[in-house]
Amino acid sequence: xxxxxxxxxxxxxxxxxxxxxxxxxxxxxxxxxxxxxxxxxxxxxxxxxxxxxxxxxxxxxxxxxxxxxxxxxxxxxxxxxxxxxxxxxxxxxxxxxxxxxxxxxxxxxxxxxx
Amino acid sequence: xxxxxxxxxxxxxxxxxxxxxxxxxxxxxxxxxxxxxxxxxxxxxxxxxxxxxxxxxxxxxxxxxxxxxxxxxxxxxxxxxxxxxxxxxxxxxxxxxxxxxxxxxxxxxxx
Numbered sequence: 071x072x073x074x075x076x077x078x079x080x081x082x083x084x085x086x087x088x089x090x091x092x093x094x095x096x097x098x099x100x101x102x103x104x105x106x107x108x109x110x111x112x113x114x115x116x117x118x119x120x121x122x123x124x125x126x127x128x129x130x131x132x133x134x135x136x137x138x139x140x141x142x143x144x145x146x147x148x149x150x151x152x153x154x155x156x157x158x159x160x161x162x163x164x165x166x167x168x169x170x171x172x173x174x175x176x177x178x179x180x181x182x183x184x
Numbered sequence: 185x186x187x188x189x190x191x192x193x194x195x196x197x198x199x200x201x202x203x204x205x206x207x208x209x210x211x212x213x214x215x216x217x218x219x220x221x222x223x224x225x226x227x228x229x230x231x232x233x234x235x236x237x238x239x240x241x242x243x244x245x246x247x248x249x250x251x252x253x254x255x256x257x258x259x260x261x262x263x264x265x266x267x268x269x270x271x272x273x274x275x276x277x278x279x280x281x282x283x284x285x286x287x288x289x290x291x292x293x294x295x
Contacts, residue, residue, distance in 0.1 A: 110287065112287040112288065118282065160227055160228070166281065170216040170233075170275070171281055172218050172273075173283055174230070175228055176227060177226065177227050178227050
């Protein structure tokens with residue numbers, strides 16, 4: 071089955087620790103995205119990537135980092151500089167097709183502070 | 185002004201009711217529009233794209249009014265399983281897929 075796989079489903083971070091969230095897709099999509107969702111709020115874009123070895127900051131990139139070494143994979147690292155990391159993190163992907171393509175989501179990772 | 189605004193609800197309706205959600209967007213150059221559905225503590229899932237001429241998918245009808253920068257979603261004959269949060273989503277950039285999400289409108293359908 072084609073899809074987007076995020077892991078882990080739940081993650082706990084200690085003070086001063088970096089943690090990495092995994093996102094893998096087998097849909098052959100070019101573009102991948104990371105969003106953060108806080109309770110009662112819309113999704114906010116952290117980082118996005120349209121091609122391998124290239125990525126751009128979204129609206130709330132501070133305290134996060136990403137890499138795109140393979141088309142299928144777009145891991146997100148939440149660094150110790152992110153002071154309020156507790157949130158629901160969603161990875162999405164899409165084909166590049168003139169901007170009218172919907173994005174498809176993985177089932178998310180819930181990150182909490184220990 | 186937020187880029188995409190929705191009434192947060194909740195909308196509490198009985199089974200079989202017709203319910204309409206509205207959404208406004210600020211960027212008049214926006215090119216593509218979607219409605220997503222998000223169940224509690226789950227990921228958003230595409231419900232339908234919204235086309236300029238309006239479009240229908242079973243019990244769901246989406247309308248776009250570019251002049252008023254307004255999008256709507258109509259759900260007819262509501263089912264218990266329609267209970268969810270409905271997200272209005274706009275792509276303001278032509279040729280590039282960067283989506284702006286509304287905060288969502290919550291729908292609760294009761295027996």
